[in-house]
Amino acid sequence: MMKLMHVDASAKAEWSNSRALSKYFIHLLHEKIIDLKVDYLDLAVDTPPHVTEAFAIATYIPEQSRSEEMKHALIASDALCKRVLDADLLVLAMPMYNWTIPSTFKAFIDSITRMGVTFISGLDGSYVGQLNGKKVLFITTRGGDLRPGTPYASMDALTPVLKAAFGFLGVSNPIFIDAQPLQFANQEARSAALIRARDELVLLANEWATSIERSNRVSEPSEV
Ligand SMILES: Cc1cc2nc3c(=O)[nH]c(=O)nc-3n(C[C@H](O)[C@H](O)[C@H](O)COP(=O)(O)O)c2cc1C
DSSP: OEEEEEEEOOSOSTTOHHHHHHHHHHHHHHHHOTTEEEEEEETTTSOOOOOOHHHHHHTTSOGGGOOHHHHHHTHHHHHHHHHHHHOSEEEEEEEOBTTBOOHHHHHHHHHHOOBTTTEEEOTTSOEEESOTTOEEEEEEEOSSOOSTTSTTGGGOOSHHHHHHHHHHTTOOSOEEEEEOOSSSSOHHHHHHHHHHHHHHHHHHHHHHHHHHHHHHHHHSOOOO
16 A cells, blocks of 8 residues: 655645645546555644744653653654654645745644654764655745746745755655746746646656556565
């Protein structure tokens, strides 16, 4: 069985493009992967809490030394980390808000970046992210056009945040499908941006399905 965690972060519900694109991708995967189990998280509804003082103290105290109060401060984060670690595939969709990630998604990152859980200390003092080996797709939607060569290209403060935060957790090669421009452009340019994103999603769904099928075949017991 393949486990996928699907996260949406747009403040918009049915009018959201990032939600529509992530839903489309999950639909494509369901068509190709029969035993796909999806764990869905809507960050606009289930927003992880901001970092509190109790959390900030408890998170770096080794588990065996935590008080009951400290353990309590970490319960929600423990549960979210488990969901993320359980997944083989992560599909994380979000709009760009003021050049970067939505604050709900930042709260998600703050909840799932946990010493001893999603990253551990290596013997040489370096840190080892525990999300390595997962396939990770970020679907982002932008009102403007920040593609290389455009006047706003240097304003992209979203991609570096995601690369840093997930790179630290062991995700070395996340995939980005960025739909842009979806708002501050004429209708023709907006439609073209959505078509480009959907085409990229089709290609990626095929790629993921093929690679999953191949690895399933390798792990099947051979006949005697
Ligand atoms: C509060 C807010 C801030 C935004 N800031 C930016 C921005 O900095 N750059 C940009 O290109 N688009 C910006 N947009 C536009 C959205 O990124 C764009 O409309 C996107 O398609 C929304 O995705 P959604 O339909 O999934 O909500 C902003 C939209 C909102 C509501």
